[in-house]
Every structure is written in C-alpha cells, then in structure tokens.
Amino acid sequence: MPNPICWPLTRSYRATATEIRGRAFRWGERTYLMAIINLTPDSFSGDGIGSDPDAAVERARAFEAAGADILDLGAESSRPGAGELDPAEELRRLMPCLEAVRAATSLPISVDTYHASVARSALAAGADAVNDIWGLRRDPDMAALVAETGAHLIAMHNQRGRPFRDVAGDIAEGFRATLQLAGEAGIPADRIILDPGFGFGWTPEQNLEMLRRLPEFWSFELPLLIGTSRKSTIGLILDAPVHDRLEGTAATVAFGIAAGADIIRVHDLPAMARVARVTDAIARANWRAPQPP
Template sequence: MDMQVNVRFIDNLEQAKAEIRAIGSDTAGIGLMAPKGVHRVLKISGVNPKQANIIKQEMLSKGGEAAITRGAVDHSVETTDVLLMATLKQYRAFIDKLKMQPFGLAKLAASISEALDNLEGRKVRVLNCRGKELEIGRRTLVMGILNATPDSFSDGGRFTEPAAALEQAHRMVEDGADIIDLGGVSTRPGYSEISSEISIEEELSRVLPVLERLVQEITVPISIDTWRAGVAQEALAAGAHIINDQWALRGDPELAGVVARYQAPIMLMHNGQDSNYRDMMAEIAGFLRQSIEIARQAGIPREHIIIDPGIGFAKTYEQNLEVLRRLKELTVLGCPILLGTSRKSVIGNTLHLPVNERVEGTGATVALGIACGADIVRVHDVKEMVRVARMADAIVRGGAGEG
C-alpha cells in the first residue's frame, strides 16, 4: 500500500490526545506529545513597548512567535497589539517565565492561562435558574421568543393577551423549547439606543399578567427580556427565573444588584450607540468582559452569566455576518453563548425575503452558530429550530443530539 498524507484539524487537548492514542502511543507519550498538537493564536491589546519586547523575547525563547508593531522595538509608539502564536506546550513554558517578569506581566500571564483554559472545548455545567435547572453544554438549548408587545418586528400584537400568550408558550414547550423568553418592549434589530418609549408601568402591565400565568403552568424556566431594574424586580418577585438584558448592565445601574439579590442567571448582550469599530471582535469581547465584571462586582457568580454577541444591534449587515463567522472567538470569555438571529434583517438582506419567510435562513445561522460555539439559540420557530439544533448537535457534539 502506498503511503498517504491526510490532515487532522485539532481544536483542543482532548482531541490531540485521542488522535495520538489512536496511533498506539503509550500513555506517557500521549501526555508529553498532546500539548504540541494544539496551536493557539492569541491577540493582546494595549501593550507598552517595554512589555512587548519582554513578551516577544520570552515567547521566542520557548519556540513560539510574537508579532509586534515595528515601533515597539525603538519605543517610538506608546502601545502595540501583540499576536502570540504557539503550541500549548510552548505557552505553558512561556507563562511560567512571564509570571516572574515585572511591569504587570505576571497578571497578563494569569489572563493568558485563563484564556487557554476557556478554549479547551465546551464544558457541561448546570445552570440553577432559581430552582429550575438547565444543563448547558451537553446539547444546544432552545429559547422560545414570546413577545407581549404590539410592535415587535416579527409577531407584534399576536400575544399581548395572557390567554394567547399562554397558549403560545405551551405550544413552544411541546415543540421542545427549554426556556421561554418573555418581553414587553420591542427591541428591533438595528435600534441601538436605550429605549424609553414606554414607561416602566406600561412595560409591567404588558409583562406581569402574562408572567403570572406562565409561572403557574409552564414547566421550563421563564426569562424576562428587560434592561430595567424596576421591571426585573417585579418580574423576579412574581416568579421569573432569568433576566435577559439587551444592554448588558449598561442601561440601568441598579439591575445587577436586583439580579444578585434574587440569585438569578443573567444574559448579557453586546450593544452600542454605533457600528464604528477598530477591531470589532476584540471590542465586542471587551464590552462583554466589562459587563461580566460589573455582574461579578454586584455579586452575580460567573456561573450565572451567559453572553450574547448581539446580532442586529450596533452592527452593519456585513458586521453581523462577520460576527457569525467569527463567533467562536467569544469562547475565550468562558461563558455559555446565546445566539439570537431568528428572522432578523441580516437574513432578510441576504435572501431578500420578508420576515415570515426567513425560517430556512434562521436555520442556517442556528446550525453554523452551534458549530461555532453557541450553547443557546433564541428563536421564533421552535419546532423547526429544535430539529436543526438536534441535527447540528449530533455532528458537533458527537451524538449528543440523540433522544
């Protein structure tokens, strides 16, 4: 038989170990070789020339590479980005040396180590939703959208009456929804300002009558889509389980404290006032990282935090596609990822279809989103997207979609 050359794409340490084990190597050899089989590229921003030169020197000494701007060598620039390129084995040795360096580099070493840990594949974890538990990571969870609003871009006015909303919620649960996301204010894609079009009283009048019926009859956790602390307070007191904040704790400074007091999970979505970015994915990650810190400072544990890249918010059509293409980069934050693309304009602009004809486009974004790291998908068409998610899970998670 002629010798053949094939390729293996290895995403994490466990995959590397499995490939080496399949060759027949002994256990000790697997442990030594596997870290050489995983290559990572990390980008660090805001590095001063003194730090950059030490980083480059230490990484080169371990056999890796560090790209810095030319001006960092002669200190003619104030800061530089650094692109690190190395195997896990090289990173380990590099981190050990960096821990011993001055100028804040020991702290950077800890951040690099944390980032590398977060990239080691999906972690199965249990999310305690105020007594109701959700297992995240074993399969993709499906969040069904329930709009108690007269002006939602997709189904405005259909479920404003509690009876109609309850019937729709039951239907979504029967179709496989793991979470019901109830909202009382329209958050139209493309709208990037904190909405105060309706009062807190009006938002509560839309949400609470529906919520009171849902918590009595619906078995899955109920999420409330709001950025207002006053609404969250009343909703959690009435039995809601999760808060879904489209402003990632930037819209109301009191919201984090409310969520912490009720020990509820929170979903933090990237948003902004415009779509002007220098390095979009880095800035989205930075925004979410800051919101995670706000949450933790308020007493919300990290295991209660879910992040959302905010498709359709503070992003152009091309930027939305780029976020979807590069979604996997957000796994560096170490939090489950919620993806909300259902029927949005990025699909309409691609396929030139109205809102009610975007199910196939939504399915494509759901499947590719799962492949790129999404753990929860927020959708209107629950039955169809549960099927898409199960098929995607069977491929991406190795049969986890069965059953």
C-alpha cells in the same frame, strides 16, 4: 482561531452546569432552546401578541410541547428605531402575561428587560432570569438586583451608539465591562450567559462576521447565546420578508451551534429544535444510531 468543528474537544467552561428552576443546563452536551414570546404590538418579526394572557399561555404551551428549554418574555420592542418604553407601561403589558404563563408551565422564564424596576417585579412574580440587552450597562441598579435575587443573567453586548473598531474586539470589550459590573455586584459566574448581540448596532456584514468569530469568545469560559431568528440580515441575503426567513434562520442557527452557541433564541419551534438536534449530532458528536435488537 479554534476550529469550530472540533470545539467540543477543546472548549472549557467555568462551570459545566447550572440549574434553573430545577432543570439542569449542562453546557457542551447539547444546544438549549429559548422560545420568544413577544408581548409587544410592534415586534419586527410580526409575532407580537400584546398584553393578552390567554395568547401568551397558548404560545407558551405550544413552545413547551415543541421542546423549548426556557421561555423569554418581553414587553418592549428592541427593533431598530423603536423608542424607549416607560417602565410603567412595560409592566402593564408584561405582568398579566407573565403571571398567567408562570401558572401554566414549569419551564424556566426569562424576562427581556433592561429596567431594574421591571426585572424586580418580574422576578417576584416567578421569572427566573433577566435577559438584559444592555448587559448591565444601562440601568445602574440592575447588577445589584440580579445579585440580590439570585437570578440568572443573560447579558448582551449592544453596539448601538458605540464607536466601532473591530467586531470581535468590541464585543469582547463589552463582555469585559459587563463581567466587571457583575463581579463587583457579586453575581456568580455560573449564573451568567453571554450574548454577542446579533443585529444590535451592526451592519449585515458585521453580523455575519460575528457568527464566524464566535469561537473567539470561548476564552470567557461562559455559555453563549445567539439570537439571529428572522432578523433583517437574513432578509437582505434572501431578499425575503420577515415571514419567509425560516431556512435562512436555520442556516445561522446551524452555523452558530457549530461555532459554539449553547443557547439559540428563536421564534420557530419545532423547526429550530430539529435543526439543533441534527447540528448537535454533527458538531457535538452526541448521537449514536439505535442498536438492532
């Protein structure tokens, strides 16, 4: 396994940069911040605002001021035990908020959905990326839609309902299946970001193993995203409720960045922006002290 501390010297990417809504994402230079805007009434993290465009805009502007690089809007809860939402209801929650946020900010927007019909409407309304928690493996129309629209794809491996053999091996197998679908549909590699799926079908111990083994996914030569923010594994370690997991989230974010994460999906900006900045200074060696006049 590569040494995480040395990863900036050894890691390679198929494409060293991509552009989303006119903003350059230069992989390996720094960690990018994805800010979560939950449009659900039942978010596990307690921050769901429902279908409230004014609240969505207020949150989006606060995240932009705190240094967010991309906003992730989702209208269906993906917490364990949550039922599947009808796409029509998902659109009812999503579209007024998405349209309001798109008008209020120039930041790139991803839409957290695995329904191609929802993604199509969201992309037409100004979203830039699809964040699919099933990695193109749930809706057979999703891969073609992403290719057709030229959207970026954040593809997660979801272990729910799948047989377990080995944490990194199962994730790698899922990534390969996703990338085969993406390749067959014609989605360019420079538009794909991979997410190993922290908290999606794993035990707490397996979630921690996933973070330790992130360098094993460098072989895909694609940027990696992690979403550990406020999740139950942190709560179990700290015996802490969801509103008291800031420091635990910071630990997973710092370790994840050192192990190769390029994007962190988080609730708590600007705190996680500061964590990322200091971790980048150490792991990516991208900081120099100001020179005296």
